[in-house]
Amino acid sequence: MENLSNEQFEHEMNIISNLKEVSAPNFFYARLKAKMEKEAIDITNSYSLNPVIIICALTLFLFINSWLLQTDSNLKHTNLNQNIEALAVAYDQAISN
């Protein structure tokens, strides 16, 4: 630090002190509006591609699928039991005849 005195430091800092205000680039407002419109479109488009939405939709699809399969197999099982019982009844009657 001894190499840079306070006076020297202040002198060097004057190079970058109180710099004048820089103007924003041309057509700043037009570009800003374009960016805002683009972001609005992106939000609308990205809604359907949102990973959370996709995962939820897939989970729901799997759940409905497994529920349908479960219901179907229960129905088949009940039908099978009923068929066996009907056959047994018919067979019993046939023997007694």
Next chain:
Amino acid sequence: MIEKELIFKLKIGEEPAFKVLVETYQDRVYSSVLNILQNTSEAEDAAQETFIQIYESINSFKGESTLATWIYRIAIRKALEKIRKKKNRERLHSILPWWMPIEERSLDAAYLNPGIKSEHKEKAKIILKAISELPNNQRVAFTLIRVQGMKHEEASEIMHLSIKAIESLLSRAKKNLKNKLKHYYKS
């Protein structure tokens, strides 16, 4: 258009009022973020994001500070977000260079304010690089006060800190800058 009227019109979503706001503050916002970021394209991005944030959150503006102070706060937050994202990108790039290429624009030559005299440009680059290596709070306080020429009171309002805290940040920034610059002056 007076400030209260402008805020009222912004809150009810009047587009011409937003245009007036942008045209009134665009140079101040752009200049502030440019002084912090030292990169024109990043500064334009940050300035645009500032106005988008203002547009989206004008209803949360309670009038506890002036509109200009509130806008400056958002602008500085956006500039710091850019710095953080850039650092994260660079960190990730050092770990996974093939996965996270550095954006070309981050390699742009450092921007220099046109107010800097040509004979001082080399020195200014070194000083500005040293400022960019300061911790964020010191960097912002030093830039607002020394580079932009703001008063301590204004900087304290923008940074939500007491004047004493601002003075302390400035003094630490000076100490750190002296340390960083002494290597340059040695050589």
